[in-house]
Amino acid sequence: MKAIYYDGALAFTKEYAMPKRKAGEALVRVLAAGICRTDLEIAKGYMDFRGISGHEFVGVVEQCDEKKWVGRRVVGAINCGCGKCAYCLRGMERHCPDRSVLGISGRDGAFAENLVLPEQNLHRVPDALSDEEAIFVEPLAAALEILEQVSIRPTDRVLLLGDGKLGLLIAQVLHRIGCDPEVVGKHRKNLSILSKKGIRTRPAEDETEMREGQPLRYDLVVEATGSPEGFEQACGWVRPRGTVVLKTTLAGASEIDLTPLVVDEITVIGSRCGPFAPAIRWLEERAIDVRSLIGRTFPLEEGLAAFEEASKREALKVIIMNNEQ
């Protein structure tokens, strides 16, 4: 089958072996897949992954044990637990130590004609959602994970660092639940998408001005900068005994001073993948706008150009379409 794969370098091929479906798994024909920053990190060596990346997808089930799924349009949760360990048995399959993760670890992903996922990972896509919109289920679920981890009050002073593709979703989630978040970012075009929705934004270079205008620091800071400096910036902005949610994953270590975290008794919470069901509900209800976050689309054959586009500053969600029906 056709696929974009990474093996020390990204390449396109028409000859990749079709994935093999095991019992309980579904063979899915990919309709479209979005490029995430994690895919760009993988192409730099993150997770030492080799194979087909891509984990934000929508597709149609072609083969499956449970016949009700066949022909259905689906999205899929990307973590595949072993189903037997203490984590899986506690409903924490996203943290199974033996898990595979679609397009990230131990399982080929969505930048291909077909992929395989356990049936239990599948979620039906409502007809009201286009393929392009459905691609946002996975990253919106990651944004919703913050609500699974932290109790956020409408009056909390909330700062979001980062206006990338995930940041634009997190900002809307924080706004949706009644907060008045402030978003600091480096991309004026992206910030303007948020300010049009009534969300307060500020370019990163205005930091000094912010610092002077703030009598109290923030109760909650969400760090989604994708940069090594994000963590210390977040700890600098949060109030004593406040909370920092950390979304950025990077290949490699950085020079970090943890003493301010101890002195200010800050809570830092790592946050990764999230729940699909509420993400699908919110997309169907149009609670979160993703249409204005859709960038350029490319056919699978032009996947390398798609990656190049996705790594540009201010790139919105770049989508690889599988046109062969």
Next chain:
Amino acid sequence: MKAIYYDGALAFTKEYAMPKRKAGEALVRVLAAGICRTDLEIAKGYMDFRGISGHEFVGVVEQCDEKKWVGRRVVGAINCGCGKCAYCLRGMERHCPDRSVLGISGRDGAFAENLVLPEQNLHRVPDALSDEEAIFVEPLAAALEILEQVSIRPTDRVLLLGDGKLGLLIAQVLHRIGCDPEVVGKHRKNLSILSKKGIRTRPAEDETEMREGQPLRYDLVVEATGSPEGFEQACGWVRPRGTVVLKTTLAGASEIDLTPLVVDEITVIGSRCGPFAPAIRWLEERAIDVRSLIGRTFPLEEGLAAFEEASKREALKVIIMNNEQ
């Protein structure tokens, strides 16, 4: 007055100016003061403090506005807030941005004949407690701060990294509340103090053995190693979605990879000073043993030798006594 002071180097003098009491403050004659690892860090440049260090003390009030305090034996909370800012007004004076901290920041400390603290910081010492025991109120309060921050269940799998002076208190606190903590340390003599109390201990060099024997990682890891490696060790031992409490403060930054924290969705909580009232109650009730943690005592004149003793491996709490009554 006599004092041990730091001004780029530690020195003893008989000629330090007596501290001046402001309205609302108490002049305290120091009876005894303990040397904490933070004092050793200050003598390496931590906090850029200049003056008299020492914050674990017991003394007698000599002058005070509130006459009831005069002649009383007291210990004292070390953070002195401004009393006016948003933090102080919310009862968070320990986090007042304009605070002074006894012997750590902006206020001379306890390695001297006298010190000055706000009256509201004072706590009466029960007669049943010796001077040496009363010195442990402050570090025990710091250990109790963990209970102020985290809800710990008796069935939680709890690991404590560090068997220094604070570690020996934290271990007893965790044991006291119904947990069966495991303590990993580098000092066999210190670990034996805990194992005699029925607390599980393991020398740090047995890490490989631990790792192989553990099907599940720990729900809670308390990091009190005092070393730069402690944080990453703690993140390696905690289970996905588990909690790390960080006690170590260090002068300077370290090379740290935060990605495991995000991938495993770990919560990290910085923890500093704690509440005095429950610490005094527990010491009076003999709920926590501190007698076996008392090391050598030195007169104020021999304070430099006391610091040398305190920096030795396996040193217990070294105490500087003020013999001039």
